[in-house]
Amino acid sequence: MRAHLNPTRMGAVAEASADLTRRVQARCPTCTFPSWTPRLLAGRPCAWCNGPTVEAWIEEYVCEACGNRAEHRIEPGRKGDPGHCDYCNP
Ligand SMILES: [Zn+2]
Ligand SMILES: [Zn+2]
Structure with a gap:
Protein backbone atom coordinates (compact mmCIF):
# COMPACT_ATOMS: atom_id res chain seq x y z
CA MET A 1 0.00 0.00 0.00
CA ARG A 2 1.62 3.15 -1.16
CA ALA A 3 1.50 6.24 0.94
CA HIS A 4 -0.48 8.53 -1.23
CA LEU A 5 0.04 12.07 -0.25
CA ASN A 6 -2.83 14.11 -1.37
CA PRO A 7 -2.67 17.49 0.28
CA THR A 8 -5.98 19.13 0.11
CA ARG A 9 -5.65 22.37 -1.69
CA MET A 10 -8.38 24.68 -0.75
CA GLY A 11 -8.68 26.95 -3.69
CA ALA A 12 -9.65 30.42 -2.76
CA VAL A 13 -13.28 30.69 -3.57
CA ALA A 14 -13.79 33.90 -5.41
CA GLU A 15 -17.13 35.08 -4.30
CA ALA A 16 -19.05 37.76 -6.00
CA SER A 17 -19.84 39.32 -2.65
CA ALA A 18 -17.62 42.26 -3.50
CA ASP A 19 -20.28 43.42 -5.89
CA LEU A 20 -22.74 43.73 -3.05
CA THR A 21 -20.65 46.33 -1.31
CA ARG A 22 -20.33 48.45 -4.42
CA ARG A 23 -23.08 50.88 -5.05
CA VAL A 24 -25.72 49.84 -7.47
CA GLN A 25 -24.63 50.85 -10.91
CA ALA A 26 -27.04 53.18 -12.54
CA ARG A 27 -28.22 52.70 -16.09
CA CYS A 28 -28.82 55.13 -18.89
CA PRO A 29 -32.45 56.30 -18.71
CA THR A 30 -32.72 56.14 -22.48
CA CYS A 31 -31.14 52.83 -23.48
CA THR A 32 -30.49 51.26 -20.04
CA PHE A 33 -26.83 50.73 -20.89
CA PRO A 34 -25.06 50.21 -17.54
CA SER A 35 -22.45 52.93 -17.80
CA TRP A 36 -24.46 55.79 -16.36
CA THR A 37 -21.84 56.94 -13.89
CA PRO A 38 -21.11 60.61 -13.28
CA ARG A 39 -17.85 62.43 -13.59
CA LEU A 40 -17.29 65.53 -11.55
CA LEU A 41 -16.72 68.88 -13.19
CA ALA A 42 -15.24 71.73 -11.19
CA GLY A 51 -16.07 83.17 -10.51
CA PRO A 52 -15.43 79.49 -11.01
CA THR A 53 -13.52 77.72 -8.28
CA VAL A 54 -11.84 74.34 -8.40
CA GLU A 55 -14.62 72.83 -6.29
CA ALA A 56 -16.87 70.19 -7.76
CA TRP A 57 -19.96 71.77 -9.26
CA ILE A 58 -21.58 69.55 -11.82
CA PRO A 90 -4.10 83.31 -5.90
ZN1 LIG B 1 -27.80 55.32 -23.41
ZN1 LIG C 1 -13.41 84.35 -6.00
Missing part, protein backbone atom coordinates in the same frame (compact mmCIF):
# COMPACT_ATOMS: atom_id res chain seq x y z
CA GLY A 43 -16.37 75.37 -11.29
CA ARG A 44 -18.58 76.02 -8.28
CA PRO A 45 -19.22 79.80 -8.18
CA CYS A 46 -17.02 81.59 -5.67
CA ALA A 47 -18.81 83.11 -2.67
CA TRP A 48 -16.94 86.39 -3.14
CA CYS A 49 -16.48 87.02 -6.85
CA ASN A 50 -18.88 84.42 -8.31
CA GLU A 59 -22.00 65.82 -12.16
CA GLU A 60 -21.95 65.03 -15.84
CA TYR A 61 -23.47 61.79 -17.07
CA VAL A 62 -22.63 60.56 -20.55
CA CYS A 63 -23.85 57.28 -21.95
CA GLU A 64 -21.17 55.43 -23.91
CA ALA A 65 -23.78 53.53 -25.86
CA CYS A 66 -26.24 56.12 -27.15
CA GLY A 67 -24.58 59.44 -26.36
CA ASN A 68 -27.32 60.53 -23.99
CA ARG A 69 -26.04 63.28 -21.71
CA ALA A 70 -27.27 64.86 -18.51
CA GLU A 71 -25.97 67.28 -15.93
CA HIS A 72 -26.75 67.50 -12.26
CA ARG A 73 -25.63 70.44 -10.18
CA ILE A 74 -24.20 69.45 -6.83
CA GLU A 75 -25.64 71.48 -3.94
CA PRO A 76 -26.63 74.43 -6.18
CA GLY A 77 -27.38 76.62 -3.14
CA ARG A 78 -23.87 76.45 -1.77
CA LYS A 79 -21.18 78.86 -2.91
CA GLY A 80 -17.56 77.93 -3.42
CA ASP A 81 -14.89 78.60 -0.83
CA PRO A 82 -12.88 81.71 -1.84
CA GLY A 83 -9.82 79.75 -0.75
CA HIS A 84 -10.40 77.56 -3.78
CA CYS A 85 -10.77 80.51 -6.13
CA ASP A 86 -7.88 81.53 -8.36
CA TYR A 87 -9.02 85.15 -8.35
CA CYS A 88 -9.64 85.67 -4.62
CA ASN A 89 -6.87 83.48 -3.32
Whole structure:
Protein backbone atom coordinates (compact mmCIF):
# COMPACT_ATOMS: atom_id res chain seq x y z
CA MET A 1 0.00 0.00 0.00
CA ARG A 2 1.62 3.15 -1.16
CA ALA A 3 1.50 6.24 0.94
CA HIS A 4 -0.48 8.53 -1.23
CA LEU A 5 0.04 12.07 -0.25
CA ASN A 6 -2.83 14.11 -1.37
CA PRO A 7 -2.67 17.49 0.28
CA THR A 8 -5.98 19.13 0.11
CA ARG A 9 -5.65 22.37 -1.69
CA MET A 10 -8.38 24.68 -0.75
CA GLY A 11 -8.68 26.95 -3.69
CA ALA A 12 -9.65 30.42 -2.76
CA VAL A 13 -13.28 30.69 -3.57
CA ALA A 14 -13.79 33.90 -5.41
CA GLU A 15 -17.13 35.08 -4.30
CA ALA A 16 -19.05 37.76 -6.00
CA SER A 17 -19.84 39.32 -2.65
CA ALA A 18 -17.62 42.26 -3.50
CA ASP A 19 -20.28 43.42 -5.89
CA LEU A 20 -22.74 43.73 -3.05
CA THR A 21 -20.65 46.33 -1.31
CA ARG A 22 -20.33 48.45 -4.42
CA ARG A 23 -23.08 50.88 -5.05
CA VAL A 24 -25.72 49.84 -7.47
CA GLN A 25 -24.63 50.85 -10.91
CA ALA A 26 -27.04 53.18 -12.54
CA ARG A 27 -28.22 52.70 -16.09
CA CYS A 28 -28.82 55.13 -18.89
CA PRO A 29 -32.45 56.30 -18.71
CA THR A 30 -32.72 56.14 -22.48
CA CYS A 31 -31.14 52.83 -23.48
CA THR A 32 -30.49 51.26 -20.04
CA PHE A 33 -26.83 50.73 -20.89
CA PRO A 34 -25.06 50.21 -17.54
CA SER A 35 -22.45 52.93 -17.80
CA TRP A 36 -24.46 55.79 -16.36
CA THR A 37 -21.84 56.94 -13.89
CA PRO A 38 -21.11 60.61 -13.28
CA ARG A 39 -17.85 62.43 -13.59
CA LEU A 40 -17.29 65.53 -11.55
CA LEU A 41 -16.72 68.88 -13.19
CA ALA A 42 -15.24 71.73 -11.19
CA GLY A 43 -16.37 75.37 -11.29
CA ARG A 44 -18.58 76.02 -8.28
CA PRO A 45 -19.22 79.80 -8.18
CA CYS A 46 -17.02 81.59 -5.67
CA ALA A 47 -18.81 83.11 -2.67
CA TRP A 48 -16.94 86.39 -3.14
CA CYS A 49 -16.48 87.02 -6.85
CA ASN A 50 -18.88 84.42 -8.31
CA GLY A 51 -16.07 83.17 -10.51
CA PRO A 52 -15.43 79.49 -11.01
CA THR A 53 -13.52 77.72 -8.28
CA VAL A 54 -11.84 74.34 -8.40
CA GLU A 55 -14.62 72.83 -6.29
CA ALA A 56 -16.87 70.19 -7.76
CA TRP A 57 -19.96 71.77 -9.26
CA ILE A 58 -21.58 69.55 -11.82
CA GLU A 59 -22.00 65.82 -12.16
CA GLU A 60 -21.95 65.03 -15.84
CA TYR A 61 -23.47 61.79 -17.07
CA VAL A 62 -22.63 60.56 -20.55
CA CYS A 63 -23.85 57.28 -21.95
CA GLU A 64 -21.17 55.43 -23.91
CA ALA A 65 -23.78 53.53 -25.86
CA CYS A 66 -26.24 56.12 -27.15
CA GLY A 67 -24.58 59.44 -26.36
CA ASN A 68 -27.32 60.53 -23.99
CA ARG A 69 -26.04 63.28 -21.71
CA ALA A 70 -27.27 64.86 -18.51
CA GLU A 71 -25.97 67.28 -15.93
CA HIS A 72 -26.75 67.50 -12.26
CA ARG A 73 -25.63 70.44 -10.18
CA ILE A 74 -24.20 69.45 -6.83
CA GLU A 75 -25.64 71.48 -3.94
CA PRO A 76 -26.63 74.43 -6.18
CA GLY A 77 -27.38 76.62 -3.14
CA ARG A 78 -23.87 76.45 -1.77
CA LYS A 79 -21.18 78.86 -2.91
CA GLY A 80 -17.56 77.93 -3.42
CA ASP A 81 -14.89 78.60 -0.83
CA PRO A 82 -12.88 81.71 -1.84
CA GLY A 83 -9.82 79.75 -0.75
CA HIS A 84 -10.40 77.56 -3.78
CA CYS A 85 -10.77 80.51 -6.13
CA ASP A 86 -7.88 81.53 -8.36
CA TYR A 87 -9.02 85.15 -8.35
CA CYS A 88 -9.64 85.67 -4.62
CA ASN A 89 -6.87 83.48 -3.32
CA PRO A 90 -4.10 83.31 -5.90
ZN1 LIG B 1 -13.41 84.35 -6.00
ZN1 LIG C 1 -27.80 55.32 -23.41
